[in-house]
Amino acid sequence: MQKILKGKVVADKIIDKIRRLSPKRSLGVIKVGSDPGSSSYLKGIRKTAERADVEIKVSELAENSMKEEIIESVKEMRESNEINGILLMEPFPKEISIDELIEIAGPEFDVEGIHPYNMGKLLLGEPQIIPSTPGAVLELMDFYGIDTEGAHTVILGRSKVVGKPLANLLLRKNPLGNATVTVCHSKTENLESLTETADILIAAIGKAEFVTEEFVREGVIVIDVGINMKDNHLVGDVDFESVKEKAHAITPVPGGVGSITTAVLLSNLYKL
Ligand SMILES: NC(=O)c1ccc[n+]([C@@H]2O[C@H](COP(=O)([O-])OP(=O)(O)OC[C@H]3O[C@@H](n4cnc5c(N)ncnc54)[C@H](OP(=O)(O)O)[C@@H]3O)[C@@H](O)[C@H]2O)c1
Structure with a gap:
């Protein structure tokens, strides 16, 4: 084993594998406001997605969005036939938590593996989605x-x-x-x-x-x-x-x- 364990070669192998999979998948992203940390994370995701030939659909909501609007955009993504998974980008306004939103998205759209169902499966030693x-x-x-x-x-x-x-x-x-x-x-x-x-x-x-x-x-x-x-x-x-x-x-x-x-x-x- 080499001493310095670099991540890029590992990522390249995964990206290469994704690129060869079909049919192509789409990731829905819900982002509220302009937090610099989540903006730069999203930039990184877009770059990787381009290499992996995965489509990204971002729903960007204003900083002062109401809880109901955020819930509505999660529901819209769920109901759209074009989205396979939903990424909920923190931070969210204090009126709503990521835990509430992932319940609305449901385990079948839980690309981050944070829904209680997916966490439960992981705890049982039968993970379906690994964070x-x-x-x-x-x-x-x-x-x-x-x-x-x-x-x-x-x-x-x-x-x-x-x-x-x-x-x-x-x-x-x-x-x-x-x-x-x-x-x-x-x-x-x-x-x-x-x-x-x-x-x-x-x-x-x-x-x-x-x-x-x-x-x-x-x-x-x-x-x-x-x-x-x-x-x-x-x-x-x-x-x-x-x-x-x-x-x-x-x-x-x-x-x-x-x-x-x-x-x-x-x-x-x-x-x-
Ligand atoms: N590489 C990546 O892609 C990636 C992704 C996610 C996070 N991260 C990074 O990983 C780090 C951890 O992230 P996180 O989200 O897990 O953080 P977190 O939610 O803040 O949790 C930190 C954990 O560390 C424990 N801790 C804090 N100080 C400690 C100490 N002096 N000794 C022993 N344990 C201590 C805390 O204990 P208590 O539970 O008792 O508070 C807590 O369990 C951060 O630097 C974050 O930026 C990297």
């Missing part, structure tokens, strides 16, 4: 032949979109599962005593360069999901330079897991 970030981690592991069976895998972070689904996926009785999983969060005590026993360490906490060399043992495989701004640069949750010296393999930021997520999102359209 894009955990999906990207699994694709990366598969591509580089990371053996999870019996490996002590420590996950930093228990969010609904990353840590929790990932922990359950890695627990599956599956070639990409069978790991012994420890999930850590902000109330975990003696974090370092847990991380230094990890064969595989996955960081998803949103704290710039938090994981330093003291957290890891020689030969660890490190997967950094974090995306943080530090001094006008993107950095991960892992202090790449110091941890790289001890790691057997490590993902960079940018250029690691983040490069794969939109490709996984688009591939989910073909699973819905």
